[in-house]
Each structure stands twice: as C-alpha cells, then as structure tokens.
Amino acid sequence: MQPIYRALDRAVFRAASTMKSVRQITMAKRVSHRDSMCGVARPLDAIGDWWSLLIVRDAFDGLRRFGEFQKSLGLAKNILSARLRNLLAHGIMETVPAADGSPYQEYVLTEKGRGLFPLLVALRQWGEDFFFEPDEAHVLLVDRKNGLPVRRLELRAQDGRVVGAEDTMVRLPQASAGKGIA
Amino acid sequence: MQPIYRALDRAVFRAASTMKSVRQITMAKRVSHRDSMCGVARPLDAIGDWWSLLIVRDAFDGLRRFGEFQKSLGLAKNILSARLRNLLAHGIMETVPAADGSPYQEYVLTEKGRGLFPLLVALRQWGEDFFFEPDEAHVLLVDRKNGLPVRRLELRAQDGRVVGAEDTMVRLPQASAGKGIA
DNA sequence: CACGATGGTTTCAAATTAAAACTATTCGAG
DNA sequence: CTCGAATAGTTTTAATTTGAAACCATCGTG
Known part of the structure; x- marks a missing residue:
C-alpha cells in the first residue's frame, strides 16, 4: 500500500524511525502521487x-x-x-x-x-447485515433521544430516489465520463 | 491486527503459506475471538x-x-x-x-x-470533504439517470431527523447500555 | 507445435508489526 | 524528601508480512 516509501532515499528513510517522520518526509514527494489518487x-x-x-x-x-x-x-x-x-x-x-x-x-x-461517522456507521450496518447470525445479539446504534434504532444509511439522488451502485456512475473531472463509482 | 495468528501453533502457521490457508486454519480458533469482536x-x-x-x-x-x-x-x-x-x-x-x-x-x-456500496460512498464523500482543495477537480458520483450528483449520505433516526454521532449511542445486547457508537 | 496472452505461485530481500523491556514524568503516601 | 505506583511513551529485537521479480501452467492461434 505504500509504493511511495520505496521511492525514498533509504538513508532518509532509516533516519526516520517513526511513522510520523516518514509521512512528513514523504509528504513532498507524495504530492504527485496524491494527485493521481x-x-x-x-x-x-x-x-x-x-x-x-x-x-x-x-x-x-x-x-x-x-x-x-x-x-x-x-x-x-x-x-x-x-x-x-x-x-x-x-x-x-x-x-x-x-x-x-x-x-x-x-x-x-x-x-x-x-x-468519519458515516463511514463507521456504514461499516457497522454492513457488519450487522452479514456478520451476525439472525438470532445473535449485537450492539445497536440507537437514537439518544428515544432509544430507537437508527435507520439504515441510504444514498439518495437529487430527486430523492434511493439509489444503489447500479444507479450511479462516476463523472470524471473534465466533462469526460466513466462508469461505476471510482 | 491479527493477535489470533500469534496464538497459533507455529508449525501449522508456517505450513500455511497463503492468506487463504491461514484464515481457514484460524477460523476454528478464531470463533471465540470473533464473538468478542x-x-x-x-x-x-x-x-x-x-x-x-x-x-x-x-x-x-x-x-x-x-x-x-x-x-x-x-x-x-x-x-x-x-x-x-x-x-x-x-x-x-x-x-x-x-x-x-x-x-x-x-x-x-x-x-x-x-x-459495501454505502461504505465506499461514505469514504468517497469524506474524501471529497477533506482531501481536495476547494478548486480541485475530482470525480463525482452521479445519478445514472440524469447525471446529477447524488446527495450526501445521511443517517436518520426513526422519526426522520438527521442524526450525527452526538445524537446516537450504542445499546449493548442485554438491555445494558453504553454511549458512543461502539 | 512454437508463442504470446492470461492467471497465477514461488522465492527471497526488504519493510512492517508486535512484544517486551526500558525511560521519563507526575502524583501521593510515609 | 524519598519511594513507589500510574501514565505515556520509546527502543530494541524477533517474527510476520509485503512486494518485485522470476517462474510455471494453460489456452488459443498462426
């Protein structure tokens, strides 16, 4: 996952013993990579x-x-x-x-x-869907106000329709287009 | 991330050269851990x-x-x-x-x-919020039907209110309760 | 039947992770 | 004031994982 590191001067790399240092050092070189990410x-x-x-x-x-x-x-x-x-x-x-x-x-x-809250909720809901037996007890994310479970995350289009992966596509920056969710 | 592996018989572990094999072998032992996860x-x-x-x-x-x-x-x-x-x-x-x-x-x-679609959307929206300069071009997830960008993911309570992390808490399985989103 | 394209596995060096030992600071008790 | 426990890390070292390249196998084609 970090092809950036390899590109670094080894001496510099070794001098940086901690994750933080490495990241800071790579930051400058990383920019070009980031742009492509x-x-x-x-x-x-x-x-x-x-x-x-x-x-x-x-x-x-x-x-x-x-x-x-x-x-x-x-x-x-x-x-x-x-x-x-x-x-x-x-x-x-x-x-x-x-x-x-x-x-x-x-x-x-x-x-x-x-x-990151929505991300964690998405992760949790996916986990609830597929990683627990139907009868298996698990923690529930509930409304603090009334104790009721929250609804599922839903992705909606501008017109309010709930849309799934198959209903969406990605539009690349410069007016060109691709499909999927990249 | 895999304290499970350490607990394994080393000989068995080494015999399993691939990720798949390791996971299959650990599966049995892992159950107890999974339950606590x-x-x-x-x-x-x-x-x-x-x-x-x-x-x-x-x-x-x-x-x-x-x-x-x-x-x-x-x-x-x-x-x-x-x-x-x-x-x-x-x-x-x-x-x-x-x-x-x-x-x-x-x-x-x-x-x-x-x-996993919502998870990826959450990740993407978070990325859009915090990892791109305001003027920086980036791909957009759009409605396949009309090309308009999709809305943001929103977590709603049963009553329809949009809720954030601070509005929710977790309820543990057996009627006991905790706070946060664990 | 040689050959390129596709889909992998094996090998091995390099990088990362994890456990344990160690350091440093603060606080409270005696 | 000094000892010791608690907190928050860092360093050291071995085990594990990763990644690049080389290798192998199968299919379809000329």
Missing part, C-alpha cells in the same frame, strides 16, 4: 490502517487517553503511538492539553475526524 | 486491508478479471492473488466461470460484497 484511495491512505479506524471509533465512544485506547484495543503501545501520530499528522485527531486535572494530553477527534 | 472490527477483519477495499471499488466499476485489477491497482500479483482469495473466502466476491468466451474465471461481487 482517486477519492477513495486518498482517504484510505490518510486513515492508515484498520487500527486507526478502531481508534477513531473508540474516540467517538468518548475515549481520549493513550491508556484508554490501549486497554480498549489491546494493541502494542508502539503501534498505538505510531497510529495516533499518524492520525494527528493527518488532522483526524488532535491533542488537547488536559480535561480533568491530569498532566497528560488527550486525543480528541477534529472535525475531519468526526466526518 | 464488535460490529465494526468484525467487518474490518473480513475485508482484510485497504487493497481489498480498492479491489471491491474496482469491481463496482465493472472490473472482473485478475489482469484488470492488477493493471488498475498496480499491485503485485501475489498480493492481488492473496486478497482475492481472502475476498472469496469471506464471501465478498465469487468466481464465475466466464463472461465472454475466454477460458478464465472472473471475479464478481456477491450480494455481501455489493453491500
């Missing part, structure tokens, strides 16, 4: 990996501290450290000085990070 | 990684053949092979004997795979 690949690249998405989910659940994330996810501290650094570098999370009186920083979602 | 982690585990999601996107775009995916994504053939195998194993894609007369099989999305 489609609207799906670019966000994926920013998120980083599955762990990051689970961190974001935990953040939506109100977790804020390094230790909370680590306990919740059960991942190695160095990995968590790298992932948080990446999320910070991409502006998906940010650190805030403190909340209670503790001397540590906390990690909270930025607006960009909160923008 | 939340509705977000479980789907993530099934998809596998970013490449897989890009393969699915390409499949929505109409690509069906090994070579087409490889050319489109530019990934190594062994990796593509492993990812396709994984997608097949998880029932996200399936092989069909042929379409034109060619003697090769084709890879197409199953219903489960097509269920």
Whole structure:
C-alpha cells in the first residue's frame, strides 16, 4: 500500500524511525502521487490502517487517553503511538492539553475526524447485515433521544430516489465520463 | 491486527503459506475471538486491508478479471492473488466461470460484497470533504439517470431527523447500555 | 507445435508489526 | 524528601508480512 516509501532515499528513510517522520518526509514527494489518487484511495491512505479506524471509533465512544485506547484495543503501545501520530499528522485527531486535572494530553477527534461517522456507521450496518447470525445479539446504534434504532444509511439522488451502485456512475473531472463509482 | 495468528501453533502457521490457508486454519480458533469482536472490527477483519477495499471499488466499476485489477491497482500479483482469495473466502466476491468466451474465471461481487456500496460512498464523500482543495477537480458520483450528483449520505433516526454521532449511542445486547457508537 | 496472452505461485530481500523491556514524568503516601 | 505506583511513551529485537521479480501452467492461434 505504500509504493511511495520505496521511492525514498533509504538513508532518509532509516533516519526516520517513526511513522510520523516518514509521512512528513514523504509528504513532498507524495504530492504527485496524491494527485493521481482517486477519492477513495486518498482517504484510505490518510486513515492508515484498520487500527486507526478502531481508534477513531473508540474516540467517538468518548475515549481520549493513550491508556484508554490501549486497554480498549489491546494493541502494542508502539503501534498505538505510531497510529495516533499518524492520525494527528493527518488532522483526524488532535491533542488537547488536559480535561480533568491530569498532566497528560488527550486525543480528541477534529472535525475531519468526526466526518468519519458515516463511514463507521456504514461499516457497522454492513457488519450487522452479514456478520451476525439472525438470532445473535449485537450492539445497536440507537437514537439518544428515544432509544430507537437508527435507520439504515441510504444514498439518495437529487430527486430523492434511493439509489444503489447500479444507479450511479462516476463523472470524471473534465466533462469526460466513466462508469461505476471510482 | 491479527493477535489470533500469534496464538497459533507455529508449525501449522508456517505450513500455511497463503492468506487463504491461514484464515481457514484460524477460523476454528478464531470463533471465540470473533464473538468478542464488535460490529465494526468484525467487518474490518473480513475485508482484510485497504487493497481489498480498492479491489471491491474496482469491481463496482465493472472490473472482473485478475489482469484488470492488477493493471488498475498496480499491485503485485501475489498480493492481488492473496486478497482475492481472502475476498472469496469471506464471501465478498465469487468466481464465475466466464463472461465472454475466454477460458478464465472472473471475479464478481456477491450480494455481501455489493453491500459495501454505502461504505465506499461514505469514504468517497469524506474524501471529497477533506482531501481536495476547494478548486480541485475530482470525480463525482452521479445519478445514472440524469447525471446529477447524488446527495450526501445521511443517517436518520426513526422519526426522520438527521442524526450525527452526538445524537446516537450504542445499546449493548442485554438491555445494558453504553454511549458512543461502539 | 512454437508463442504470446492470461492467471497465477514461488522465492527471497526488504519493510512492517508486535512484544517486551526500558525511560521519563507526575502524583501521593510515609 | 524519598519511594513507589500510574501514565505515556520509546527502543530494541524477533517474527510476520509485503512486494518485485522470476517462474510455471494453460489456452488459443498462426
């Protein structure tokens, strides 16, 4: 997933031990690649990996501290450290000085990070559809106001029709057209 | 992301050279883990990684053949092979004997795979919001019927209100409750 | 029947990940 | 003031995964 890295000067690469450093260094060289990346690949690249998405989910659940994330996810501290650094570098999370009186920083979602909510809901709904036995209990996303489950995500056209993949196509930037959802 | 693997008998693990084999072998042992996996982690585990999601996107775009995916994504053939195998194993894609007369099989999305459409749309819309300069051209997902861009995905409560992360919470299976979207 | 196209698998070096050990800071108790 | 526990990381090192290239197999064609 990171052909960019290979293109880097090895010496520079090795000098950069952390994910953050690598990303920062590659940023300049990456631009040309980014330009060629489609609207799906670019966000994926920013998120980083599955762990990051689970961190974001935990953040939506109100977790804020390094230790909370680590306990919740059960991942190695160095990995968590790298992932948080990446999320910070991409502006998906940010650190805030403190909340209670503790001397540590906390990690909270930025607006960009909160923008991932529909993605997580889509993931969850897909999971509910296909990864649980019909009788299997699972957590439910409910309306905080009345406790009722939320509806399914629906994609609607301008005229209000609910549309699926087969009803849509992609239009390339310069008046040319393609099909599908690329 | 795969603490399951570590728990495996190393000999068995090494005997399984391909992603598919590993997954099949782990499946039995994995069950207990799966049960503890939340509705977000479980789907993530099934998809596998970013490449897989890009393969699915390409499949929505109409690509069906090994070579087409490889050319489109530019990934190594062994990796593509492993990812396709994984997608097949998880029932996200399936092989069909042929379409034109060619003697090769084709890879197409199953219903489960097509269920990923909202996820990809969410990813794309997030990308549009935060990864493109305001003036930067990007592909647009449009209604096939009239060429107009589709609306944004919206999560609605039973009463029709559009709700965000802050308006929702998760309800755990057994009448207990938590907050957030876990 | 040689040959190119397609669809993979194997091999092996390089990169990444994970676990554990280690460091550093703060806070509270004695 | 000092010891020790808690928090938040970093470093080290081995195991695992990845990716590029080479290799292999099958089909259709000239």
